[in-house]
Amino acid sequence: MMDRRIEARLLCADLVDIQWRDPNNRSRRGVANLEDISLSGACIQVERPVPLGSEIRITYPSGELAGRVKYCVFREIGYFLGVEFDPSSRWSQRRFRPQHLLDPRRLVMRAANRLKSLPPESAEAN
DSSP, rough: OOOOOOOOEEEEEEEEEEEEEEETTOHHHHHHHEEEEEESSSEEEESSSOOOEEEEEEEEETTEEEEEEEEEETTEEEEEEEEEEEETTOOOTTTTTOOOEEHHHHHHHHHHHHHHHHHHHHHHHH
């Protein structure tokens, strides 16, 4: 699947509540594992599929994010939903910081800095 996000994705892990309507317009609720997040969207893991285009609310302790399901893919351990947030519902670390949050760009920078600090002969071996 092609990554079309403009903003960087931050890897994370946290449980959030979700709510959406099924094809029969019944309200559904569940718990999801937040996998990654950016200003304009997130990936969550759920136990059952949610139809493409469904409006979905992701609720966290002090607020919520609203969006639409852009993809729903089954992978060995559950369904992964790509959620694009509504323009009026952007994520901010100040409002919600997932329990575990990692910016992969920092890992790349650390590795690059380590390589720079190695003596030339050690860097060539890596």
